[in-house]
Amino acid sequence: MSAAEMWIIALFALLVLLPFVPGALQQAINADDGSLAVDGAYVREPRFLGRSMRALARAAFDTVAPDGRIPFLGRRGEFARVVESFEVGAGAGVDDAVLARRSFRARSDASVSDVYARGRVVLGEGASARTLAADDGAELGAHARVERWLDVEGACTTGAFCVLGRSASASGVLLVGEGSSFERLFGRPVVAGGALIDLSGDDGVPEPPTALRERLSVETLTIGANETIANDIVANGDVVVGHGASVRGSITSYGSVRVLGFANVSGNVIAERDVTLERGARVLGHCFAGRDAVLWNAAAVGTPGAAKTVRGGAGVTLAAGARVHGWVIAEHGGQVVP
């Protein structure tokens, strides 16, 4: 074999081996070497953020003297004041986080950072907060703004045209004012509009059946007014549940589902496109819409004893008086309308 041929073979071997060199180095360096991180302790739940903050703040309450100032939650350059009660004047701003053993109040147009109060929190008209947690109810004035999240033990009432950040949750009633925007809401229940409306007749709606039922497969379906269907429905097209009709099962549609006034569905409503619950319509299970979920006035989802979820792949619109016992998820933003 000539020297030239040997060079060619060596060059060929080098070219073949070259792609393996970065991998060998990567093995030696151990970059991205570990397993993909899976948080085994994580449980998906609507009030996760509030509960995490409370757990972190608990140590501060136990160890820091009143009016003390501590580095906040390990964030660089951020501090928290530990106080008894705290009030921010109209138009004033507070850069530090506030951990209040009792109540917290920010007057109109005030601006605050993170707030946690073991008592009640009041955010005045036009006031803003980055995050807000309260252990004894909260009240937000009109045009108040929460940038990240809000979590409340007890009831929470928001005025009109509030901005509720990424998540707003309450262990009790979450009353969301007209014109407010949100991404995720959780309440027992969530009620759209300025006041609770009595939805009579809850007791007459049957419980969701749990056994596997025969499925009713159809193209498109219109259930007549006051009719009763005792099956699950799987439809390739749209489904319309007539006024006052009753479906004792779940509805799954590759199109849209429209539940007309005062009709009720005892199972889940799942649609690839839109789900619309008209005035007074009731769904005891979940409502999942691939696009928009729309609840008209006094429409209701879930029951007081069983939290359920309304999810809109695009958005969620809640008209005044609409009520959801559980979680509202608007993937691209939701709003409350009159």
Add this chain to the structure above:
Amino acid sequence: MAVGLLTAWLVLVVLVMSAYTIRHWIFTLSRVYGRQRSSFGDACDDDLPTLAVLVPMHDEARVAGKCLEAILAAEYPADRLEVLAIDDHSRDGTGEIVAEFAARDRRVRPLVLAGEERGKAQALNVALGYTKAEIVLVFDADYTPGRGLFRSLVSAFVDPRVGAVMGRVVPRNASRNLLTHLLAMERAGGYQVDQQARFNLRLLPQYGGTVGGFRRGVLEELGGFDPRALAEDTELTAKLYRRGWSIAYDNRAECYEEVPEAWSARFRQLRRWSRGHNRVLREHLWGLLRTPELSFAQRLDAAMLLGSYLVPPLVIGGWLAALALFLLGALPVYAGVALAFCVVLYNAFGNFAPVYQVATAEVLDGTSSRVLLLPYLFAMFPFNAWSVTEGFIDAIGDTLKNRHARWEKTARSEAQA
């Protein structure tokens, strides 16, 4: 005549590999640019169904305790959860561990199999006779489910079309050696991209036998698992789709597993999968292609899913055909180049998809440095092809001799303290 047949074989290889190339290209594009479909894992639900968690164990003393601890720590109403810990002919003390857990927690129900035939499918069938739960989840003993995993998986069943659900498997021992790194990459490509894309595109996500579950009533309706099945998961997948049920995939329902650390264990695992998979192909492909429940795209996906373990033997046959043609002096240079090009394309984008699909998965997972290992994955193809081909030959033998394949579990590499 011989030249004609060999050339036809080569053309077939090229066509098949091109089809798989296109398929996986579409999957990757869907995962990166398409609308991502989510199952209902983020639903909040107080009204959870009754749940049975089945853990079949054969000589799993090294891992059984950790698995059962994780299951009992899960966030699920205690009055709606039962854990059927199945001691399947163990001789290493697994039974004692199961008995200890049963004594301290009422949710654990021990099942000791001694007389019946051994094997996962058989063990699951026996356990299913002892539960009336609405939903059944299955975990192998080397899996450690997180606290929220059961809720996430069970949420998929709010859709009455869903007959089974599958979560994402994540290797725990990825950093052990080169093989585990490569298997972690394969898993990432298979779940993060492949399964999610099939779910996005409404094709046929696969039930994987663990980190997943099904409606008990549906499985009863289907007659349970075939005790002779080596790939009971693929078999259930095929049966469900033939009956019009769908399978949900939840990419966020992640669970750690242990991948083989020895090349010999990996070889046997692939061989077993291939053997079982090809049996399902023989028994269910025609039924899947004829079922009116599936769209054309779904039938095509079914064929390609079940055919995936046929491709390596096909390719090896192609190599031999090319060699024969070369020796006969009948392989034109352009045909050889075309064949080599298609083999490279197949490796890049096709069934084992090292370059495109796995790289995308690693980037999505935030572990992009692993992309540097892709040439090694590429080089592993002959190993994979040979083990799959042996499994294919086993499957042919099973068919011809009406032979009953015996279940062999994958060897655990270490105690998971």
